[in-house]
Amino acid sequence: MRPDLAAIIGALADRADDFLATAKDRAQGRAAIEEEITLEYPGLASADRAEIVHGVMAVLEDEDFFGTEFVGDPFADEAEDPES
Numbered sequence: 595m596r597p598d599l600a601a602i603i604g605a606l607a608d609r610a611d612d613f614l615a616t617a618k619d620r621a622q623g624r625a626a627i628e629e630e631i632t633l634e635y636p637g638l639a640s641a642d643r644a645e646i647v648h649g650v651m652a653v654l655e656d657e658d659f660f661g662t663e664f665v666g667d668p669f670a671d672e673a674e675d676p677e678s
Contacts, residue, residue, distance in 0.1 A: 599642060599645055599646055599649070600649070602631075602635060602646050603646055603649035603650050603653065604653075606627065606630060606631070606634075606646065606650045607649075607650050607653040607654060609630075610627075610650070610654055610659060613626055613627075613629075613630045614626050614627075614654075614659070617660075619660065620651070620660050623651070623654065623659070623660060624647060624651060627646075627647050627650050627651065628643070628647055631643050631646055631647065
């Protein structure tokens with residue numbers, strides 16, 4: 595990774611609380627990161643943008659920024675098999 599991209603990734607990850615305040619999940623987070631890159635760094639090539647988004651998402655995942663997502667109720671009793 596180029597040092598300048600690493601600096602951008604670090605800067606965006608440091609400011610994530612500000613521009614991701616309304617993001618409810620990873621997809622919205624990714625979209626907000628892409629929008630922030632467009633606003634702050636409009637001259638970047640698409641490959642650089644993709645690398646930055648990936649890098650920022652990786653930092654945020656490591657920090658558990660989006661929390662744990664469950665499908666259904668993790669505390670509900672398991673459904674019994676009607677054929678047993």
